[in-house]
Amino acid sequence: MANYRPFDVVIVGAGPAGLALGTLLRPEQRVLVLERRALPASSPPIGESLPGAAAVLLQRLQLLAAFRESGHRERGAAVSVWDEDRPVWRDAIQDPAGPGWYLDRRKFEQMLRRRALDVGVTLEEGCKQMDIRHCQAQWQLDTTLGSFSAPVLVDATGRSGHLGRRLGLRRYADDPLLCLYCFLDQAAESQDATMRIQADSHGWWYTVNLPYGQRVLAYHMDVDDPLCRRLLRRPDAFLARAREHALLAEVLAGLAPARVRGRPAGSSLLEVEQLPKAGPGFLAIGDALLAFDPLASQGLFHSLASAASAAKAIESGLHQSLGAYQQEMQAVSQRYLWHLKASYQGPRRFSHSTFWQRRQQTANWGRMG
Ligand SMILES: Cc1cc2nc3c(=O)[nH]c(=O)nc-3n(C[C@H](O)[C@H](O)[C@H](O)COP(=O)(O)OP(=O)(O)OC[C@H]3O[C@@H](n4cnc5c(N)ncnc54)[C@H](O)[C@@H]3O)c2cc1C
Known part of the structure; x- marks a missing residue:
């Protein structure tokens, strides 16, 4: 015993x-x-x-x-290309509890x-x-x-x-969302504290400058999307795809590709x-x-x-x-x-794609509704 x-x-x-x-x-x-x-x-x-x-x-x-x-770095503004195909800014100062931090x-x-x-x-x-x-x-x-x-x-x-x-x-x-991400070395110390969020037909990106000389770049997509496997193996293709979006390209210029990792995130x-x-x-x-x-x-x-x-x-x-x-x-x-559902309803221009259909059709939320 x-x-x-x-x-x-x-x-x-x-x-x-x-x-x-x-x-x-x-x-x-x-x-x-x-x-x-x-x-x-x-x-x-x-x-x-x-x-x-x-x-x-x-x-x-x-x-x-x-x-x-x-x-830790104080959060700055967030800029997103989400509901419509144009950037919308949100100032961190609007949060009554304070801007928060990037850790x-x-x-x-x-x-x-x-x-x-x-x-x-x-x-x-x-x-x-x-x-x-x-x-x-x-x-x-x-x-x-x-x-x-x-x-x-x-x-x-x-x-x-x-x-x-x-x-x-x-x-x-249990949502099949996978986060592909990499940590990119910044050549020079950058004070940029902006969070950039971009929707596209396969999912959504974000990038932010971290407090220790690196930038995180993350892409959220369905785990069964064939593109997902390719990007996991090809850091250069991952970075190139992010750079197709002007909002992301602005801060990714000159950065070298780095290992891409994947984590369940739904x-x-x-x-x-x-x-x-x-x-x-x-x-x-x-x-x-x-x-x-x-x-x-x-x-x-x-x-x-x-x-x-x-x-x-x-x-x-x-x-x-x-x-x-x-x-x-x-x-x-x-x-x-309630908030998550409302957020995923935003980008109606991608309603034809599997990623957005899965999250915009109420029936797919099952018990989540
Ligand atoms: C892609 C992605 C991006 C995210 N971005 C953000 C963000 O920007 N802001 C934010 O607030 N949150 C974010 N999160 C979520 C955040 O990271 C988690 O909510 C947070 O880490 C949860 O903390 P936790 O202690 O509950 O779990 P975890 O941090 O997962 O810790 C669990 C611990 O349990 C241990 N463990 C697991 N199994 C066992 C076992 N069988 N026996 C003993 N130990 C075990 C693990 O080793 C680990 O140490 C993100 C998550 C993901 C996936």
Whole structure:
């Protein structure tokens, strides 16, 4: 019989959501965060846009001052060629919560990790496998790093929603959107803080200048589009295709092609009302609960916000507070889907193409409607 090391809360996944939740629960709770990766990823994660409203959440984590000194770039205007074939500008100053930031994602995640360790979260990294069962009001986890138990188990494994799926929870709105992206070296330091967004017949692009001398260029298209495979193999063709659009060509001049990577990026949402079916004391947060389309630019904010709501629910007793957490997250999910649907309705000039048909025909949204 295994000897289980006892905790109050076990969180699986040390991304922004898991680390934020662990931090918020200390010092009252004994918290274990179990992470699959032994080392940080070798390439920077994609996803750099953080809205100004996140300042309140960073303050709650007591990280706002450190965050402001970390060299993240303040967001400038956004310019998009979307509804019509002409650029439309939106000034960042119009956001009442402030313009927000383009992050150095590595620094951001290191900051969250350091804070979690400073407040006494136990972090176990390199956890390759685990068996999970619920027994006598405890979740028992037998892992490659040891055996642990806790009355509360949290899925923070990102858009795979690994724990929830294992415990039989269904996800809906699994969208075949793939993000192809590359990090381009800037020859000279550029202060350009403009986000450029461009729709075309196969999907949509964005590019933005990152705070560490690189520019990210991303193209969102359907994974079954034959063009997708070709662009993944051909960095030169990827860059050349982006340069066909004047809005992008302006800032891509003189940049050399770089390796193109692909990441699933479509909406993938847990059926929030099903949460209790996984077992007592089970929660999901961040992308493991609701993974958003990058068009929303809300994934990181949602990770921190859902961690804050989950911390409140755990502190006030999950058996009483789970319903309120579910209601709040259902409202988030509905608001998100409403805005996403409206955004994809915009470019009517591509209604003949498969990518836009899939997202503009209401019937294709299934449960998302
Ligand atoms: C192409 C793209 C662009 C994006 N752009 C933006 C953007 O501009 N702005 C924005 O706010 N958001 C953006 N996002 C979304 C944002 O990156 C995510 O919402 C955010 O990273 C979610 O944080 P998380 O902690 O929930 O999950 P993750 O960051 O995915 O972290 C999950 C962690 O769990 C670990 N893990 C997974 N499985 C296991 C397991 N079985 N056992 C143990 N550990 C496990 C992983 O290694 C990882 O460390 C983008 C996403 C994509 C795909």
